[in-house]
Amino acid sequence: MTPQELKKWRKLNxxxxxxxxxxxxxxxxxxxxxxRGARAIPVFLHLTLKCVEKRGGxxxxxxxxxxxxxxxxxxxxxxxxxxxxx
Numbered sequence: 001m002t003p004q005e006l007k008k009w010r011k012l013n014x015x016x017x018x019x020x021x022x023x024x025x026x027x028x029x030x031x032x033x034x035x036r037g038a039r040a041i042p043v044f045l046h047l048t049l050k051c052v053e054k055r056g057g058x059x060x061x062x063x064x065x066x067x068x069x070x071x072x073x074x075x076x077x078x079x080x081x082x083x084x085x086x
Contacts, residue, residue, distance in 0.1 A: 001046045003034060006045070018031075023052060
């Protein structure tokens with residue numbers, strides 16, 4: 001996979017560099033380096049991205065502000081305080 005192919009895949013699938021980094025478990029700087037060609041892209045990355053596509057991508061969104069409400073998977077609201085839900 002080339003840096004251009006990675007960037008094209010990321011944009012086509014609606015990921016920011018930080019979102020894709022979170023899904024892959026790497027630093028967002030790593031994604032940037034891969035896309036600029038400053039760091040070699042792992043040979044298996046194309047397989048990992050296929051898995052991300054198949055499972056629906058599970059995009060990571062920014063955390064809610066402290067004390068705000070957020071819909072849970074079951075549609076219920078939960079009060080969030082930092083990293084803990086009440």
